[in-house]
Amino acid sequence: MADDTQAGETPKAEAPAHAVPEKFKGIVSEIEKMSVMDLNELVKVFESHFGVSATAVAAAGPAAAGEPVEEKSTFTVKLADAGAQKIAVIKVVKEALGLGLKEAKDLVDAAPSVLKENVDKGAADELKKKIEEAGGKVELG
Numbered sequence: 001m002a003d004d005t006q007a008g009e010t011p012k013a014e015a016p017a018h019a020v021p022e023k024f025k026g027i028v029s030e031i032e033k034m035s036v037m038d039l040n041e042l043v044k045v046f047e048s049h050f051g052v053s054a055t056a057v058a059a060a061g062p063a064a065a066g067e068p069v070e071e072k073s074t075f076t077v078k079l080a081d082a083g084a085q086k087i088a089v090i091k092v093v094k095e096a097l098g099l100g101l102k103e104a105k106d107l108v109d110a111a112p113s114v115l116k117e118n119v120d121k122g123a124a125d126e127l128k129k130k131i132e133e134a135g136g137k138v139e140l141g
Helices: 022-032 036-050 086-097 101-109 121-134
Strands: 074-081 113-120 137-140
Touching: 074 121, 086 101, 086 113, 086 121, 101 113, 113 121, 121 137
Parallel strands: none
Antiparallel strands: 074 113, 074 137
């Protein structure tokens, strides 16, 4: 079994998994010419510049028999950001939590802040939807 590649040359793949779109052919052609060291450096640049990782993501396998899969049943609703429509968000928080205007305003002004804890999924999703419709950003934890 002989290796037909010359020193510093990268072996070409037998056949691509799928056709390369026309707009990417130039990029793919340039990448094919790179050495392994250059490709390694390029991957590091992509990871740094785009905030991504080239590590493979392990797929979760099925749960073993007898091991119940735990779903989160209670959530913490956290206001991450009030957004540009702060008054609308204050109104939603005031109504949803039964607070006075000042208390609701203080809570929204303190964002990021926890609005409710130990809330069931339905109520958490509903509150999140209302706040996001008003212009705020919500995180469920």
